[in-house]
Amino acid sequence: MHIVFFGDQHLDSLGGAQVSMRLQREYLERAGHTVTVVAPRMHASTGSATQGRSSATQGRSSATQGRSSATQGFVDLPSMPITLDREYSMSWPGRATDRFLDRAMTRRPPVDVVHVQADFWGAFIGHRYAQRHGIPVVHTMHNRVDVGLAAMTPLHRPALAALNVWRRRALRAVGESVAGSDGWAFLRGLAAGAAAVTAPSTHFARRLEKHGVFPDVDVIWNGIDDDLREATLAAAPAERAAGRPRFVWLGRMSPEKRLLPFLEAFVASGVDAELEIIGGGGQRAAAERIVRGLDGVGFVGRLPYSETLRRLAAADALVQTSIGFETQGMTPFEAATLGTPSIISDPDIAAELGGGLWAVPDAAAAATGRAREAERVAALAETFRRAASDIAAGTAPTPRPEVAEAFRQSSRTAAMIGVYERVL
Known part of the structure; x- marks a missing residue:
């Protein structure tokens, strides 16, 4: 054809x-x-x-x-x-x-x-x-x-x-x-x-x-590319490296991805963790201002796909923060197929993955406007604390193997x- x-x-x-x-x-x-x-x-x-x-x-x-x-x-x-x-x-x-x-x-x-x-x-x-x-x-x-x-x-x-x-x-x-x-x-x-x-x-x-x-x-x-997935998994360490919990956020830096509320939640959570932000876009300068001076937060810009997958495989958790916008949301699936669990803000994506994640409760369902966003930020901050605690304790959830096969x-x-x- x-x-x-x-x-x-x-x-x-x-x-x-x-x-x-x-x-x-x-x-x-x-x-x-x-x-x-x-x-x-x-x-x-x-x-x-x-x-x-x-x-x-x-x-x-x-x-x-x-x-x-x-x-x-x-x-x-x-x-x-x-x-x-x-x-x-x-x-x-x-x-x-x-x-x-x-x-x-x-x-x-x-x-x-x-x-x-x-x-x-x-x-x-x-x-x-x-x-x-x-x-x-x-x-x-x-x-x-x-x-x-x-x-x-x-x-x-x-x-x-x-x-x-x-x-x-x-x-x-x-x-x-x-x-x-x-x-x-x-x-x-x-x-x-x-x-x-x-x-x-x-x-x-x-x-x-x-x-x-x-x-x-x-x-x-x-x-996900079958060959690249296999190569990434083959190069990944067999055991988690020692150190603070490592989170990664990946995507386009634009309003629908909710990068700025995500960073506000990360700061408010007070977790002792590393955060790597991959991607680019118009909100980068505003994002850097929110976390300026915060230890362990790095903006690495856009990376080749193979390097992005390598960093996803090495992370303890991916953070997905858009709500209602994604028609799939590829990054949590890419992370899951590499064995990395995700913090998921969108309930539809959480349901599609079916497990291996920390779901952010939508505590703001009855609120509107700024009050709704403030409650969502608070809920995400609390989920950060829960995820960091589980990672430190060695009890982080494991993505479903069926997702890796179907992806x-x-x-x-x-x-x-x-x-x-x-x-x-």
Whole structure:
């Protein structure tokens, strides 16, 4: 088969969807299939900081960025940078982009399946391409659009209304008849052109079905590179190194990830522990101010994927702090498959993992606004104390072995191939 991935962002940029798509591409090609990746051209000077690149074959050097490279299995669309660091960009879904893409695809084999793994311009461009050429679409929903926008701006309702207007105009032949102005209407409009919809977690799949996005959503977790997992485990020490409890936080430093409340909770907990923060983003300066002068806290920036996994395996616990935003939340699964338990703030992710964690009680269910966040910070601080005590006593929970087996990318690719064959 020839499968064409459509993404909102270049695969050399930071993000969980990009990590997953790189792995999917590698394992589909190992299985003998052809994959083309269509995404906006990246404007940053280098992709070396990419969190998810697990090997040289999963990314491209900076010398190949900034040009259409259909002959290499990538089509970089004309784009404009949308963040100050120029890592993220967008391509306008219109006739000019359609013509550019169609010309580029003439240098690739005939397409069997379009796999849209985008939520905005990449989704529009992908559905437009499939509609023009009569190709079936598998759409993977990666994003809680409503929650993400609410975390970033108080104007999320008018922003969602505008997105729905944009969606109806961009997808006139597919989802223009889907009415509504909220996040679920937006996703329903995207799914209108799909032959199958997948989601990376059971809880997100059931929400999509409940809100009428698609009648039967396939659950296919994002996975971890089988070989890299084995190498990481083989290099890990057989016993825990002596010392204070070691926590690690990993992710994009933006409001929906709740980095700042997490650090406030860590300070308030008073635990005698080490904390390593991996990642980058706009909130780094504010985060450093919160813990300035605190012993044992380090910001290490963005790391290669293999090094990130090594540090996850060496940690006593991962801390996951977003609530309601993640459609899977890959980091707790990556930690679990390496034998590292997690402190989990999101009850849906805790339920999906099924064990091997410290769940943060949502004591703020009846509160609102600042009072709700203050109670959540207090609950997280208390969970820190409990986790540090368990780690010191040698009674930390153990992740379930079934999670490690089900999270291997080879098994996830086999499941996705089944979906492709079904829609064909």
